[in-house]
Amino acid sequence: MPRLPLWCRDVVLLGASAPLPLDRPFTAREADALGVPASLRHKLVARGLIRPLVRGVFVASQVPDSFRLRVAAVSLVAPAHAVVVDRTAAWIHGVDALPRSAIHEMPQLDLSSRQQSRMRRSGVASGIRDLAARDLQHVGDLAVTTPLRTACDLGRSLWRYDAIAALDGFLRGGVDRAELLDEVDRFKGFRGVVQLRRLAPLADDGAESPPESALRLHWHEADIPAWPRTQIWVYDDDGTPRFRIDVGDEDVRFGAEYFGEQFHDTDQEEDDENRLAWLANERHWWMEVFWKDDVYGTELAAGDRLYVGHARARAALGRRETSYIDLAR
Numbered sequence: 001m002p003r004l005p006l007w008c009r010d011v012v013l014l015g016a017s018a019p020l021p022l023d024r025p026f027t028a029r030e031a032d033a034l035g036v037p038a039s040l041r042h043k044l045v046a047r048g049l050i051r052p053l054v055r056g057v058f059v060a061s062q063v064p065d066s067f068r069l070r071v072a073a074v075s076l077v078a079p080a081h082a083v084v085v086d087r088t089a090a091w092i093h094g095v096d097a098l099p100r101s102a103i104h105e106m107p108q109l110d111l112s113s114r115q116q117s118r119m120r121r122s123g124v125a126s127g128i129r130d131l132a133a134r135d136l137q138h139v140g141d142l143a144v145t146t147p148l149r150t151a152c153d154l155g156r157s158l159w160r161y162d163a164i165a166a167l168d169g170f171l172r173g174g175v176d177r178a179e180l181l182d183e184v185d186r187f188k189g190f191r192g193v194v195q196l197r198r199l200a201p202l203a204d205d206g207a208e209s210p211p212e213s214a215l216r217l218h219w220h221e222a223d224i225p226a227w228p229r230t231q232i233w234v235y236d237d238d239g240t241p242r243f244r245i246d247v248g249d250e251d252v253r254f255g256a257e258y259f260g261e262q263f264h265d266t267d268q269e270e271d272d273e274n275r276l277a278w279l280a281n282e283r284h285w286w287m288e289v290f291w292k293d294d295v296y297g298t299e300l301a302a303g304d305r306l307y308v309g310h311a312r313a314r315a316a317l318g319r320r321e322t323s324y325i326d327l328a329r
Helices: 028-033 038-046 067-075 086-092 147-157 160-172 177-187 193-202 210-221 266-283 292-296 302-328
Strands: 050-054 057-060 082-084 109-113 124-127 136-139 142-145 229-235 241-249 254-260 286-291
Touching (some): 028 038, 038 050, 067 086, 067 142, 147 160, 147 177, 147 193, 210 302, 266 286, 286 292, 286 302
Parallel strands (some): 109 124
Antiparallel strands (some): 082 109, 241 254
8 A cells, every 4th residue: 555645644634745735725636736646635635634614625734714714615616607506505605405315425516607608517407596686695716695685595495494494494594583584585486485484484593413403393294382492401400501492482491402423422322411411309300312413314303302291391390389388388
């Protein structure tokens, strides 16, 4: 097996001896010309020395993420007549709306052509979009749909659990809730507007990840007789914030946590068990833990479990209140 070149052997970050740019994104074609072929790039990615940004574009790992960096990356591969839309526009604006498969493979670029024709290019999802001047944000030579327009487009087009996550993300990123709600009527007659009209009022800037947003939508769809709150702090005896619950109802002390994949390292698993035990035993919270299959799997079991868990929390609260009354007599 050929050894790595000296400039990337036994290093934590690429240095001045590396032939690659260290302060800006670069394309696969540029890397090839600089003597860094695909086989070596794969090794550099695996070693954490470079990271992929979009299909065919990389950057040295020491370069911090930023809006400008994401714009520069897309500008390297987007045609001059293209408008960046949908998931790629969300990524540029700092909102996580990429497909879950993005952890395994780089997603396609979402582009719309201003030449009223589809782009036939590998790695590009293209369509024709009716965009007004107020829908566009220009950064250098790159045109991107604005956060408000991108939020509305994703709220209409994505699967509803991903759509609510996108809407939450844009509210968290600064889109005004009133402006979002006012904008919905503009899309009357558009594909997906019924979904957007239903989801926009449910959007919440407190959700910190797409799975938390999806879990909250499961809550609404389960017809639980309480509005779910996000990021609920539970305090220690001296008033110090100790743990934060993803989604819950403080009135009945019911909480829902998303743990993702069904495996943790040993230390994380022990921390999770201790936290859940403290919430249950010291603060009388009824906690339910959800995994990826509960929230996104074919059975979509989260709604039923939320409904049952909330009912059990209400019943447990009633029993505690009855016990307090008996003790007071």
